[in-house]
Amino acid sequence: MLSAPRLTPGDRVAVLSPSFAAPAVAPDLHAQAMHRLEDLTGLIPIEYPTTRELGASPQARAADVNAAFADPSIRAILATIGGDDQLLVVPHLDPALPVADPKPFVGYSDNTNILNWLWGLGVRGYYGGSTAVHLGPGPFVDDIHLRSLRALLLTGGVLDITEPGESEDVGRRWHDPRALLEFGDRVPTEPWAWAGPASRVEGVTWGGCLEVIDGLAFADRLPRATDLEGVVLLLETSEERPSAGWVARWLRGLGERGILAAAAAVVVARPPVSDFEYHPSPAEAAALRAAQRDAVIDVVTHYNPDAVICVGPPFGHTRPQWILPYGGTMIVDGAARTITAAY
Numbered sequence: 001m002l003s004a005p006r007l008t009p010g011d012r013v014a015v016l017s018p019s020f021a022a023p024a025v026a027p028d029l030h031a032q033a034m035h036r037l038e039d040l041t042g043l044i045p046i047e048y049p050t051t052r053e054l055g056a057s058p059q060a061r062a063a064d065v066n067a068a069f070a071d072p073s074i075r076a077i078l079a080t081i082g083g084d085d086q087l088l089v090v091p092h093l094d095p096a097l098p099v100a101d102p103k104p105f106v107g108y109s110d111n112t113n114i115l116n117w118l119w120g121l122g123v124r125g126y127y128g129g130s131t132a133v134h135l136g137p138g139p140f141v142d143d144i145h146l147r148s149l150r151a152l153l154l155t156g157g158v159l160d161i162t163e164p165g166e167s168e169d170v171g172r173r174w175h176d177p178r179a180l181l182e183f184g185d186r187v188p189t190e191p192w193a194w195a196g197p198a199s200r201v202e203g204v205t206w207g208g209c210l211e212v213i214d215g216l217a218f219a220d221r222l223p224r225a226t227d228l229e230g231v232v233l234l235l236e237t238s239e240e241r242p243s244a245g246w247v248a249r250w251l252r253g254l255g256e257r258g259i260l261a262a263a264a265a266v267v268v269a270r271p272p273v274s275d276f277e278y279h280p281s282p283a284e285a286a287a288l289r290a291a292q293r294d295a296v297i298d299v300v301t302h303y304n305p306d307a308v309i310c311v312g313p314p315f316g317h318t319r320p321q322w323i324l325p326y327g328g329t330m331i332v333d334g335a336a337r338t339i340t341a342a343y
Contacts, residue, residue: 201265
């Protein structure tokens with residue numbers, strides 16, 4: 001995979017909204033995120049015309065992505081948040097630009113579309129990161145998020161992917177003044193679930209949000225199974241809280257395409273099971289997560305009994321959140337029950 005040189009303080013980074021323009025809705029949170037980004041990394045955030053434009057066309061959003069890749073002074077691209085229509089943006093992207101000047105693209109959720117597109121071009125990205133969710137809100141940036149952000153942008157190296165011991169599905173509502181000062185309601189986490197052989201596997205990562213992978217499959221934009229031999233498959237679900245039944249059906253689709261059989265390991269994130277309106281009891285929340293865990297282990301094992309499976313690491317739609325390599329290398333050790341990622 002192609003990757004860019006490390007950034008140094010003073011470098012410029014693009015802050016874009018290739019999906020939903022969250023800064024238009026939460027300008028104070030966005031301002032706090034930009035200050036924190038500069039203070040904590042020494043990098044200079046640069047916004048583009050659609051960064052704060054609600055309802056911008058796919059063509060306009062794609063033009064900003066193209067412009068960021070084309071500008072040699074821009075050394076990384078950070079998405080403000082996900083959304084639901086980036087599938088329409090990708091056809092307007094210029095594939096020659098990231099190949100000519102690879103630079104880290106950082107995002108998750110709907111940004112699976114652009115990350116998958118870059119993966120097909122042989123350009124490494126990073127799954128995770130949202131200025132509107134992980135940099136702007138709350139009293140400070142979570143340690144695991146900041147460590148992975150600094151590693152992918154500035155320092156490189158190999159990090160142990162660890163469990164912070166607490167998690168929130170959603171923070172405060174953006175219009176609530178407390179959103180600038182408080183985390184959401186955090187709960188203790190449970191140990192990760194492991195299945196498959198007690199072996200150590202190392203592979204290049206691919207995957208993303210299952211709801212987005214579903215759309216990519218309909219659009220015939222997924223990699224061929226033969227191109228995914230030996231990958232570490234990263235999967236997660238969104239704040240839409242799909243049922244365990246839906247997760248099982250999506251995984252069966254990946255199984256029938258040969259993608260599950262191609263993977264050396266399958267790592268599935270801790271899923272959100274609550275939102276602003278739905279507040280399950282601790283027992284109900286545990287049952288929802290257990291149902292998804294069991295569905296993952298059952299379906300993956302059916303298609304690939306040799307895959308090392310881990311369910312529960314904090315990436316994707318959760319906070320605290322690790323940003324993980326996409327097209328980079330991860331080691332999943334089923335014997336030691338550890339995960340490491342190379343930045």
